[in-house]
Amino acid sequence: MKSFLGKRAVTSAISLVGLIILVFFLSRLTGDPTDLYLPENATQEARDQFRAIHGLDQHILIQFGKYVTDxxxxxxxMSIRRAEPAIDAVLRGFEWTLWLAFITMTLVTVCAIVVGSLAAFHVGGIFDRVATFFSLIGASAPDFWIAIVAIVVFSVYLGWVPTSGTGTVAHWxxxxAVLFIRPFGLILQVVRGSMISTLSAAYIKTARAKGVRNRPIIFVHAxxxxxxxxxxxxGDQAAGLLNGAVIVETIFGFPGVGKLMIDSILQRDFTVVLAAIFVTAxxxxxxxxxxxxxxxxxDPRIRY
Incomplete structure (x- = not known):
């Protein structure tokens, strides 16, 4: 078990290092922040001073070496845009994203397990067909399209919920709901398939023959x-929520790390982009x- 976890930790560390290197050099391709933060009529002296303050006057390899050392x-x-440590801005946004992902994933897990288990128990029935139909649609629909349609229908036309912000429960x-749909559909299908296989096992048939009720058979034995x-x-969907939240947070103006990342890319705030990628990864x-x-x-077999 320790050996297995050690290998996974080393693999993750190597992937993280590779990601940092890739993002560092790719972020520089977005352009010079000097052109964004200084007016067009700024003097060359002012431009040189701005680059020197933010370490942009050095060769890119020297910049990378300093970044790794730090x-x-x-x-x-420091954040160029916010004039504060980049990690502070990222941790504030990450807290919002973490709460959003935690609440969504908790609801997804509970609902998918319950609905998927019941669908497997009534395989071929109306409940199973309806659950399968909607889960397949949910797993196939892109998040950004669902978000836009949801805003048009529930915010613009019906006026039931706000379009952006985090002030009240209604804002969440x-x-x-948008982040819920895709993982719910995928997990439900996996639960359903796994439960169908498990419910056909011999020990389940024995439990039924002994007169055990359906609820203990489904939620205890199987x-x-x-x-x-x-x-x-x-686990994959939970990790996907942290990545997928980028689009949803941007559309709904949610102050999470995803929206912060997009804003920082547009603002060429390299330190915040790198800090956000590092913390998320x-x-x-x-x-x-x-x-x-x-x-x-x-599964005790994995320990050995």
Whole structure:
């Protein structure tokens, strides 16, 4: 078990280093921040001074070396746009994204397991067909399209919920609903398939022959064994929420790390972009390792 987790940690660290290198050099292709933050009639002296203040006057390899040296010391640099440490801005946004992903994923997991289990128990019935139909549509529809349609219908025409912001509970409804649809459809299908296979096992037939009620059969006897493949999908979808939230947060004006990342790219705020990528990637890697540990707890064979 320790060896397995050690290998995963090393692999994740290598991937993180590669991502940092890639993002650092690609972010520089967006242009010179000097052209964005200084007026067109700024003197060359002012431009040179701006570049020197933000370390942009040095060769790109020297800039990268300094960035790596600072990163080892957990110094992510100062935000050009906000004049504050980049990590402070990222952590504020990441807290919003984490809450959004946590609430959404909790609802998705509970609903998908319950609906998927019931659909498997009534396989071929009306409930199963309806659940499968809507789950396939939800898993296929792109988030940005659902978000735009949701705003037009529920905010513009019906006026039930706000279009953006986080001031009240109503502001959270549309972002959570949009992020809910895709992972719910995917996880439901995996739960349904896994439960159908598990419910046909011999020990389930024995439990039924002994007169055990349907609810304990589904949610006690069958669900534990059926959850093993589901956990992996839940972990992937949870990580996908952190990435997918970029589009949804931007559309709904949600002040999470996704919107911060997009704004910083447009503003050429390199330090914030790199800090946001680092924190998000680190969270995803940690989440994947936790999923591996949970998988091993549920299936003792993996420990060996």
């Amino acid at each position: 990163l080892v010391q957990l110094d992510f640099g 409804i549309l972002p959570i 669900l534990r064994n059926a959850l093993l493949p589901v956990i992996t999908v839940i 680190l969270a995803i890697f940690v989440m994947n390792i936790l999923i591996d540990i949970l998988y091993a707890v549920l």
